[in-house]
Amino acid sequence: MSLVLKKGNExxxxxxxxxxxxxxxxxxxxxxxxLPEYLARRLPQVGGVFVQAESEIAxxxxxxxxxxxxxxVMTSSxxxxxxxxxxxxxxxxxxxxxxxxxxxxxGGPGLGGIQASQSDYFQATKGGGHGDYRLIVLxxxxxxxxxxxxxxxxxLADTYRNPVMxxxxxxxxxxxxxxxxxxxxxxxxxxxxxAARGKxxxxxxxxxxxxxxxxxxxxxxxxxxxxxxxxxxxxxxxxETYLTEDAQIVVAAYGMTARICxxxxxxxxxxxxxxxxxxxxTLWPYPEKELRLAxxxxxxVLTVEMSAGQMVEDxxxxxxxxxxVEFYGRLGSMVPSAGEVFEEIQRISKKIGEVK
Amino acid sequence: xxxxxDRPKSLTDKKFHYCPGCHHGIIHRLAAEAxxxxxxxxxxxxxxxxxxxxLAYDYFDTDAVQAAHGRAPAVATGVKRASPESxxxxxQGDGDLASIGMAEIVHAAARSENxxxxxxxxxxxxxxxxxxxxxxxxxxxxxxxxxxxxxxxxGYPIRVCELLATLDGPSYLARVSVHDPKHVREAKKAILxxxxxxxxxxxxxxxxxxxxxxxxxxxxxxxxLEWLEKKMLKQYPLGVFKKIEGVE
Numbered sequence: 275m276s277l278v279l280k281k282g283n284e285x286x287x288x289x290x291x292x293x294x295x296x297x298x299x300x301x302x303x304x305x306x307x308x309l310p311e312y313l314a315r316r317l318p319q320v321g322g323v324f325v326q327a328e329s330e331i332a333x334x335x336x337x338x339x340x341x342x343x344x345x346x347v348m349t350s351s352x353x354x355x356x357x358x359x360x361x362x363x364x365x366x367x368x369x370x371x372x373x374x375x376x377x378x379x380x381g382g383p384g385l386g387g388i389q390a391s392q393s394d395y396f397q398a399t400k401g402g403g404h405g406d407y408r409l410i411v412l413x414x415x416x417x418x419x420x421x422x423x424x425x426x427x428x429x430l431a432d433t434y435r436n437p438v439m440x441x442x443x444x445x446x447x448x449x450x451x452x453x454x455x456x457x458x459x460x461x462x463x464x465x466x467x468x469a470a471r472g473k474x475x476x477x478x479x480x481x482x483x484x485x486x487x488x489x490x491x492x493x494x495x496x497x498x499x500x501x502x503x504x505x506x507x508x509x510x511x512x513x514e515t516y517l518t519e520d521a522q523i524v525v526a527a528y529g530m531t532a533r534i535c536x537x538x539x540x541x542x543x544x545x546x547x548x549x550x551x552x553x554x555x556t557l558w559p560y561p562e563k564e565l566r567l568a569x570x571x572x573x574x575v576l577t578v579e580m581s582a583g584q585m586v587e588d589x590x591x592x593x594x595x596x597x598x599v600e601f602y603g604r605l606g607s608m609v610p611s612a613g614e615v616f617e618e619i620q621r622i623s624k625k626i627g628e629v630k
Numbered sequence: 631x632x633x634x635x636d637r638p639k640s641l642t643d644k645k646f647h648y649c650p651g652c653h654h655g656i657i658h659r660l661a662a663e664a665x666x667x668x669x670x671x672x673x674x675x676x677x678x679x680x681x682x683x684x685l686a687y688d689y690f691d692t693d694a695v696q697a698a699h700g701r702a703p704a705v706a707t708g709v710k711r712a713s714p715e716s717x718x719x720x721x722q723g724d725g726d727l728a729s730i731g732m733a734e735i736v737h738a739a740a741r742s743e744n745x746x747x748x749x750x751x752x753x754x755x756x757x758x759x760x761x762x763x764x765x766x767x768x769x770x771x772x773x774x775x776x777x778x779x780x781x782x783x784x785g786y787p788i789r790v791c792e793l794l795a796t797l798d799g800p801s802y803l804a805r806v807s808v809h810d811p812k813h814v815r816e817a818k819k820a821i822l823x824x825x826x827x828x829x830x831x832x833x834x835x836x837x838x839x840x841x842x843x844x845x846x847x848x849x850x851x852x853x854x855l856e857w858l859e860k861k862m863l864k865q866y867p868l869g870v871f872k873k874i875e876g877v878e
Binding site for chain 2: 332341474481482483484
């Protein structure tokens with residue numbers, strides 16, 4: 275294992291290359307521009323393709339085209355740019371093409387700001403574009419985890435022929451941490467007999483398409499997508515728990531916010547409050563069972579987000595009224611401090627005490 | 631008996647859904663003949679767009695990718711960059727290419743993407759029912775310009791070949807028509823030339839085919855041919871607008 279000190283955005287790019295990705299299409303936007311800049315340097319060195327597209331819309335459609343040929347391909351952007359990509363993402367999901375889409379979230383709505391945020395959770399996990407589709411959404415909380423999840427993302431995308439989103443935030447993209455990038459030996463990439471690169475003597479044609487004018491056929495496509503999504507939901511949930519075994523209060527948070535909450539958990543533990551942390555790594559599929567298990571002996575769950583409360587809906591759905599759910603969030607790129615979360619846990623702890 | 635005329639190998643057996651007098655059938659055939667003659671069917675990927683020709687992937691006996699409205703040049707860019715050995719062409723109408731997809735076509739041309747574009751200009755949105763297109767003529771009545779296209783509220787039609795000819799990227803830009811046998815033969819030559827440019831790595835090539843839409847022009851097929859010749863060709867003169875030298 276060899277550690278290098280590297281910026282989050284650049285690690286996305288290096289991890290993609292070490293996952294066998296040789297095609298990147300993107301458009302500059304803060305706070306992720308280091309990623310296309312890095313790949314503009316690196317991809318030509320490994321015989322890859324880097325194209326700065328004329329827009330995010332064009333970039334995602336280039337991804338759609340490249341993915342149609344069966345190669346590993348990635349694009350990245352930040353919140354407003356991801357909004358522009360939604361049309362293409364819906365087509366990619368419907369056509370069942372593998373690819374990795376990176377959203378280094380910034381504050382919104384509208385042009386918003388350029389600092390970190392988590393306010394694109396709904397867009398990432400509930401659709402974003404039109405139609406009944408799902409992205410597999412992975413939420414790293416460290417630079418090391420960026421490297422790990424980008425690699426896993428490419429594998430999941432190929433396994434399920436489904437777009438995967440890496441949902442990070444501006445802090446994670448901009449921070450430097452030591453990281454083990456691994457060897458980059460991905461072995462043989464999976465065969466893609468469906469790829470459209472020319473018939474090359476095949477009798478049947480490979481057609482990448484999402485148009486079904488016959489409603490019965492469109493329903494069949496949707497049913498098969500839903501079947502795939504159920505399979506993914508059964509198999510692919512990931513979560514980390516920290517001190518939840520005896521926790522009276524479970525804090526649920528993802529990404530950077532989870533790291534802040536971990537510190538707050540340590541702080542309240544010193545005061546004798548039994549708190550723990552539940553950190554979903556897959557935001558879709560949401561690790562519902564893992565959360566129920568983590569919260570089974572708790573008296574309250576506190577969800578903390580850099581948003582007005584988006585993931586908290588999945589927390590409530592997972593727990594289905596079994597445990598009271600509280601929410602604490604900061605908006606517009608304001609970052610909750612460990613001290614603020616510490617206060618919140620203390621407040622809830624007091625409330626639980628009074629109820630008793 | 632010797633077979634002197636047959637369906638091109640690069641077309642499937644599927645019957646065209648196009649209206650009587652529509653030129654898509656002829657243009658599909660010309661493109662397919664070009665694929666046959668250049669012996670590139672087995673490595674061709676067609677990018678179908680949105681419009682009447684959305685089902686092009688059913689008609690060309692090649693691999694195919696169906697693109698979102700206007701995005702075909704971006705999709706073609708992705709296919710060609712990831713699979714440079716493939717021959718990639720888009721088949722787009724005027725609403726698709728010159729309205730919603732203007733950014734994609736201009737930038738694919740500017741980058742000199744090594745792709746071929748077959749651009750069918752019939753001055754109207756066909757599939758959605760005859761609405762005004764960016765190429766609709768001044769005074770042309772459509773379902774969204776019922777009083778006729780006026781400069782005041784609709785502006786002026788766009789000449790795509792002339793516009794793209796200002797760029798350094800394209801290797802070949804030609805406007806052709808298929809309204810009589812002579813012009814069909816010339817159109818075929820232009821389409822062949824455009825594919826040859828790609829095969830010889832010369833970069834972006836586009837053939838604009840001025841064509842009819844009798845259904846949405848509310849004319850008979852024969853009247854439509856006359857309207858094309860008298861009105862369309864005045865606004866959209868035929869010719870080669872860009873051709874890099876030294877390519878045979």
